[in-house]
Amino acid sequence: xxxxxxxxxxxxxxxxxxxxxxxxxxxxxxxxxxxxxxxxxxxxxxxxxxxxxxxxxxxxxxxxxxxxxxxxxxxxxxxxxxxxxxxxxxxxxxxxxxxxxxxxxxxxxxxxxxxxxxxxxxxxxxxxxxxxxxxxxxxxxxxxxxxxxxxxxxxxxxxxxxxxxxxxxxxxxxxxxxxxxxxxxxxxxxxxxxxxxxxxxxxxxxxxxxxxxxxxxxxxxxxxxxxxxxxxxxxxxxxxxxxxxxxxxxxxxx
DNA sequence: ATGGCTACGATCCGTAGA
Numbered sequence: 001x002x003x004x005x006x007x008x009x010x011x012x013x014x015x016x017x018x019x020x021x022x023x024x025x026x027x028x029x030x031x032x033x034x035x036x037x038x039x040x041x042x043x044x045x046x047x048x049x050x051x052x053x054x055x056x057x058x059x060x061x062x063x064x065x066x067x068x069x070x071x072x073x074x075x076x077x078x079x080x081x082x083x084x085x086x087x088x089x090x091x092x093x094x095x096x097x098x099x100x101x102x103x104x105x106x107x108x109x110x111x112x113x114x115x116x117x118x119x120x121x122x123x124x125x126x127x128x129x130x131x132x133x134x135x136x137x138x139x140x141x142x143x144x145x146x147x148x149x150x151x152x153x154x155x156x157x158x159x160x161x162x163x164x165x166x167x168x169x170x171x172x173x174x175x176x177x178x179x180x181x182x183x184x185x186x187x188x189x190x191x192x193x194x195x196x197x198x199x200x201x202x203x204x205x206x207x208x209x210x211x212x213x214x215x216x217x218x219x220x221x222x223x224x225x226x227x228x229x230x231x232x233x234x235x236x237x238x239x240x241x242x243x244x245x246x247x248x249x250x251x252x253x254x
Numbered sequence: 255a256t257g258g259c260t261a262c263g264a265t266c267c268g269t270a271g272a
Contacts, residue, residue, distance in 0.1 A: 010260090109271085
């Protein structure tokens with residue numbers, strides 16, 4: 001099974017790139033973030049014509065998540081129980097024996113801001129939600145845009161970013177709390193090139209300078225980690241005209 | 255000098271992202 005996560009930064013704008021990428025990469029399951037469209041405008045026909053079923057949870061302008069799969073999506077849930085949120089950030093579904101949780105974690109804007117406090121509250125709720133999901137689902141993946149670079153090696157310029165949003169210690173502690181539930185960062189199960197990132201700023205020629213962050217992750221339970229045969233970042237779509245600022249991350253399982 | 259793009263929905267600028 002090939003599982004991917006991609007923040008497309010507007011599904012409307014990126015749909016042609018997504019369809020091309022699905023045809024080339026042929027993932028079995030794809031977690032999408034930042035659809036930026038309401039459910040009535042979800043391009044269901046195009047996605048189905050590409051061979052995928054879809055569960056989606058969208059909203060206008062901001063946020064919005066979806067799970068695409070070549071086989072059936074069962075037990076679809078949206079949001080997190082116990083954490084009412086108007087922002088559409090979480091959708092989960094079972095594909096085969098694997099529970100897939102697709103997340104678009106809050107950005108946080110700036111350390112100390114109201115949005116930062118919301119980000120930390122949100123991650124506390126995510127930890128509880130995932131702990132619950134793990135109860136009934138030994139094979140579990142949490143995939144998406146976490147908006148946290150877990151370690152300095154996930155940051156192009158750790159000095160410049162020190163203490164900033166995406167790398168601050170409370171954010172990294174929130175990420176570690178997920179790992180401590182018994183999840184593994186699939187990317188770090190394997191030897192990886194130095195300076196591997198999944199997001200690059202549109203400004204300042206960020207991609208050309210490889211001035212990026214690794215903030216998109218596929219976290220896997222122990223049972224799934226044992227089956228994981230690769231975990232990579234596909235930079236090809238970031239090189240296209242009018243790209244998303246995020247690249248897809250991809251993990252394969254035996 | 256702390257912004258520089260991009261997307262969006264509102265107008266030709268503000269909000270948000272990361």
